[in-house]
Amino acid sequence: MDLDYNGGNTTNTNKRVFHRLGGGKSVNDTSNQHNHQYQQNQKVCYHWRAGKCNRFPCPYLHRELPAPPPHASVNGGGGGGAKRGFAGNDSSSFSGRRGGNSNYSNSWGRFGNKGDVRGVKRVNVEKVCNFWVQGNCSFGDKCRYLHSWSLGDGFSLVTQLEGHQKVISGIALPSGSDKLYTGSKDETVRVWDCQSGQCTGVVNLGGEVGCMISEGPWIFVGLPNVVKAWNTQTNADLSLNGPIGQVYALVVGNDLLFAGTQDGSILVWKFNAATYNFEPAVSLKDHKMAVVSLVVGANRLYSGSMDHSIKVWSLETLQCIQTLTDHTSVVMSLLCWEQFLLSCSLDQTIKVWAATESGNLEVTFTHNEEHGLLTLCGMHDPEGKPVLLCSSNDNSVHLYDLPSFSEKGKMFAKQEIRAIQTGPGGLFFTGDGTGQVRVWNSVAVPTTTT
Numbered sequence: 001m002d003l004d005y006n007g008g009n010t011t012n013t014n015k016r017v018f019h020r021l022g023g024g025k026s027v028n029d030t031s032n033q034h035n036h037q038y039q040q041n042q043k044v045c046y047h048w049r050a051g052k053c054n055r056f057p058c059p060y061l062h063r064e065l066p067a068p069p070p071h072a073s074v075n076g077g078g079g080g081g082a083k084r085g086f087a088g089n090d091s092s093s094f095s096g097r098r099g100g101n102s103n104y105s106n107s108w109g110r111f112g113n114k115g116d117v118r119g120v121k122r123v124n125v126e127k128v129c130n131f132w133v134q135g136n137c138s139f140g141d142k143c144r145y146l147h148s149w150s151l152g153d154g155f156s157l158v159t160q161l162e163g164h165q166k167v168i169s170g171i172a173l174p175s176g177s178d179k180l181y182t183g184s185k186d187e188t189v190r191v192w193d194c195q196s197g198q199c200t201g202v203v204n205l206g207g208e209v210g211c212m213i214s215e216g217p218w219i220f221v222g223l224p225n226v227v228k229a230w231n232t233q234t235n236a237d238l239s240l241n242g243p244i245g246q247v248y249a250l251v252v253g254n255d256l257l258f259a260g261t262q263d264g265s266i267l268v269w270k271f272n273a274a275t276y277n278f279e280p281a282v283s284l285k286d287h288k289m290a291v292v293s294l295v296v297g298a299n300r301l302y303s304g305s306m307d308h309s310i311k312v313w314s315l316e317t318l319q320c321i322q323t324l325t326d327h328t329s330v331v332m333s334l335l336c337w338e339q340f341l342l343s344c345s346l347d348q349t350i351k352v353w354a355a356t357e358s359g360n361l362e363v364t365f366t367h368n369e370e371h372g373l374l375t376l377c378g379m380h381d382p383e384g385k386p387v388l389l390c391s392s393n394d395n396s397v398h399l400y401d402l403p404s405f406s407e408k409g410k411m412f413a414k415q416e417i418r419a420i421q422t423g424p425g426g427l428f429f430t431g432d433g434t435g436q437v438r439v440w441n442s443v444a445v446p447t448t449t450t
Contacts, residue, residue, distance in 0.1 A: 108352055108365030109405045127412075152399065152409020154381060154442060158427070161437040163190050163199050168431020170212025171421035172219050174232045180429070181219055182419075182437050183209035189221060197439075208246065215252040222247030227259050227267075229278060240278050242267050245290075249303075253296030254315040256281065260291030266303055268318065286311055286320045293343075297336030304331030310343055312361065326351060326363050333376040337386065337402065340364070344373035344390060352403075367405050370394075377420035379428055381408075381442055389428070391417040397430060411440070 129137050137143055161182070170183035179200070180192040185208040191201040211222040221228040227240040227247055245262025252258070257269040257278060264287040269278035284303075293304035300321075301313040310324040310331055329347035336342075341353040341361060350373060352365040371392040381387050386402040393416050399408040411417075415433025422428045426442040 108403045109367060151412075152407075155399070155409060156441050158439040158441050159197050161190075161192055161197065161199070161439065162435075163202075164188065164431075164435030164437070166435055167415070167433040168419045168435060168437055169209045170221070171419045171429045171431055171437065172212050172214035173421065173423055174214040174217050174219055176217055177232050179232070180423075181212065181214070182431060183212035183221055184431075184435055185209060186435065192437075210246045210248045211250050213250045213252070220250050220252075220257065222250050222259060227257075227269075229257075236276065238278060240269055240280075242280055242283070248290060248292040249294040251294040251296050251301070253301060254299075256315070258294055258296075258301060260294050260303060260305075262290045264289050264291060264305065264307070266291055266294070266301075266313075282318055284313060284318060284320070286323075293331055293334045295334040295336055295341075297341070298339070302334050302336075302341060304334050304343060304345075306330045308345075308347075310334070310341075322360055324353065324361060329372070332372075332374050335376040335378055335388075337378055337388075342376055342388070344376050346372035346374075346393075348372055350376070350388075350390060365403075367400075369398075374416060374418060375420050377422060377428070378402075379422045379442065382426060387442075389420050391420060391430075395432070411438075413438075 129143050161180075164182065164184040164186050166184050166186040168182055168184050170181075172181040172183075173179075174181070178194045180194055181189055182192065183189045187205050187207055187209070189203040189205065189209065189212070190199050191203070192198065193200050205221065205223055205228065207223040207226075209221055209223065213220050217231050217233040219228075219230045219232060221230075222243075224246050225241070225243055227243065227250065229238040229240060230236065240257075240259075243259055243261045244265065247259050247261055249260035250258065255271060257271070259267045259269075261267060264285065266284040266287075268281040268284065270281045271277075272279050287303065287305040287307055287309065289306035291303050291305050295302050296315070299315050301315055301318075303311045303313065305311070308325065308327050308329055308331065310327070311320050312322040312324070313319065314321050324343075327343065327345040327347050327349070329345050331343055331345050333344050334341065339354065342350060343353065344350045348369045348371060350367040350369070351363050352367075353361040354364040356362055369390075369392055371394040373390055373392050375389075375391045377389040379387050379389065387408060388400045388402050388405075389397055390400065391397045395413050395416055397411040397413075397417055397420065399410065400406065401408050411430065413430065413432035413434075414436070417430045417432045419431035420428065428440050428442065429437060430440065431437045
């Protein structure tokens with residue numbers, strides 16, 4: 001199988017691709033401008049408070065003033081340096097410590113304003129108009145349903161990628177490549193050119209893709225009874241055997257690859273640079289049902305399962321050191337942010353966990369939703385503030401400011417969104433149950449004049 005889709009890219013080509021993806025302006029470039037705007041616009045909209053603001057976008061806040069400072073560090077420390085992202089699939093982006101900057105410990109949810117999406121004139125029903133989707137709604141602007149796939153300001157739909165026939169289960173952007181990889185339960189991985197948006201290759205795998213991640217130049221694909229490992233730079237194509245049943249979750253940490261499987265095991269491989277292969281290390285067996293979510297942070301591995309529990313594992317000893325049982329249904333997704341662990345479940349809650357003095361994790365805040373929750377993803381808005389994306393089984397994605405859980409916006413799809421992935425330059429990607437991949441931009445694109 002030929003995975004060399006890069007075509008010998010030069011540095012200039014990579015720069016063009018990066019700028020096309022919206023990466024030409026760093027977060028630090030906007031800091032001075034943001035400080036000025038922050039001082040000017042930190043006023044609550046009088047009309048919003050009266051429930052009748054119709055300005056879009058409104059220059060004032062559609063929420064009460066939050067307590068956290070505008071540039072609180074996502075890494076738990078102050079000072080300069082580039083801002084790193086959420087943990088996601090990159091363990092280096094976690095703060096790597098417990099009990100650091102705890103400015104947020106007492107602020108979770110304090111300023112949340114459920115049902116208010118800032119800067120948007122409200123519609124009667126937060127549901128996409130079926131007639132608008134079909135292109136024949138006769139009500140126009142007077143329709144009580146949404147004529148948009150999103151609600152809120154600060155982000156916009158860039159394009160849609162069509163080709164998959166079933167639910168998207170993984171989205172990956174390997175470093176050093178200008179290609180986007182998407183995996184689906186239609187048993188294929190598709191490769192997309194980031195410049196043209198065209199599909200440049202389809203890999204038929206003969207089994208449903210349960211998950212897919214990238215780490216450096218490597219792409220890891222979870223399949224029934226096997227993990228595929230591809231190196232996009234060397235074209236290495238490896239099959240890692242050992243899993244029993246579908247592989248639902250993958251994560252890399254401490255030079256180890258972890259795979260959560262259908263039989264409740266977590267298989268571990270270690271990369272051997274001499275043989276350029278992944279060698280089986282150990283199998284972690286403590287969950288009673290399938291492991292469907294994994295994340296690494298603070299020298300710990302966290303695993304979420306269909307048995308409703310989260311288990312905490314030491315990365316040094318690979319021993320289970322704590323079991324968290326506060327959720328009452330499947331723990332679908334896990335995320336590390338600052339010194340906190342965030343978890344979401346089909347029990348309709350997002351739980352925020354923090355370490356006590358003894359080192360054990362306890363729930364410090366619970367955010368309740370009206371539907372089961374599927375996927376968590378973290379990113380920064382153009383001002384460098386942390387934003388949480390959370391998909392639910394009502395076919396929507398909520399965007400929340402952290403730590404307030406103030407609602408920033410919503411996105412909608414025809415079916416459940418099972419995959420969310422961030423990209424460079426403010427881009428992020430969503431994949432839904434129909435097989436459609438959408439590309440979004442959280443950075444305002446300047447209009448050009450001729």
